[in-house]
Amino acid sequence: MRVLGLSSGTSVDAIDVAAADFDLDGAELRMTPLGHREIPYSGGLRDEIQRAMPPAATSMEAVTRLDTLIGQEFAAAAQALLADIGGTADLVVSHGQTLFHWIEDGAARGTLQLGQPAWIAQATGLPVLSDVRSNDIAAGGQGAPLVSLFDSLLLAGRGDAAAALNSAALNLGGIANATVIRPGQDPVAFDTGPANALLDAAVRAASRGAEFVDRDGEGARAGTVDDDLLAALLAHRYYAQPAPKSTGREIFHSGYLSDATAGRPITTADLLATLTELTARTVADALAAFGVGEVFISGGGARNPFLLERLRIHLAPAQLRDAADLGIDADAKEAYLFALLGFFTWHGLPGTLASATGSRKPPVAGRITPGAGPMRLPEPVAVPPSRITVSSPASVRRP
Secondary structure (H helix, E strand, O other), rough: EEEEEEEEEOOOOOOOEEEEEEEEEEEEEEEEEEEEEOOOOOOOHHHHHHHHHEHHHHHHHHEEEEEHHHHHHHHHHHHHHHHHHOOOOOOOEEEEEEEEEEEEEEEEEEEEOOHHHHHHHHHHOOOOOEOOHHHHHOOOOOOOOOHHHHHHHHHOOOOEOOOOOOEEEEEEEEEEEEEEOOOOOOOOEEEEEEHHHHHHHHHHOOOOOOOOOOOHHHHHHOOOOOOOHHHHHHHOHHHHHHOOOOOOOOOOOOOHHHHHOOOOOOHHHHHEEEEHHHHHHHHHHHOOOOOEEEEEOOOHHHHHHHHHHHHHHOOOOOOOHHHHHHOOOOOOOOHHHHHHHHHHOOOOOOOOOHHHHHOOOOOOEEEEEEOOOOOOOOOOOOOOOOEEOOOOOOOOEOO
């Protein structure tokens, strides 16, 4: 089965689209990556999305506009990759763009991803799976982190029960999330807190909204950690909450950062150094209880050498490794995750793990918008695969 996966993360950097072939052989699911593109949002759409996200207020007009415009951009991204791989696929999976993830008293109450799937179905003629988090939330789960399903299959068989060492996968997007694989026990997963979200907010404020990045973390490297500010940030109640748990820019946004730094004179370099240390500390603190021996890293933060240096120091003696060591391009992992979710839903398999999201009974993920032709789902698979093998990953393409 050939599936396209589309996603756009908390940082709203670009649309990631990837395609893969899946073949189920007993307990083993074989995945062949076919290609990946990272496609920037056009014109001012990224800015329009940013203006509608917390802590900003928005309108139903803006939500309707964004639902259409994001859907059209995702449709164009799917068409571009379809052209690369020969124009054929069985299913498109679109995560869309998260605008709000509603957490109240530690429980997920709802979630909103925009990007109307009808535009993708009309443009490609293919069925589209979307809204992949809501079923898990309705079943009592967090609806996140969804990548724990992929991680559990990739890391199956890793870890050392005799040495009491576990394996972990760490994704550093706007928010950091981790999956811990424990030999002989169920996986556990959770959002650890902000990864790039607050760093991005600090850079945007310093550049007065211009397109600017702290390339390779050099701005943070030039600064000095403000210990008082770091202690205040680490005191946030989210970090003490038990797993499973999830969070987002609804909490860790520019307004939160402004409030935290109010009345504290601090240079941009020192602020970036402090926020980098916050990410490294909160990740390491969250994983400390699980005795991990290796941590496989992916996401945009994996391209920040200074952040990786701080993580290595705080995670030691655990080894920090690239997701490529598991056969997955670190930049494309989330897009391939959604392709995997499509395979699971198409075959009637649950798209989450109860131990990872906290759902009462893991449900089949998402809802399907039909494509141009008749849609026939196969007979459900009785037993989910317990591991995944990945061929050599296809190259990343960036226009």
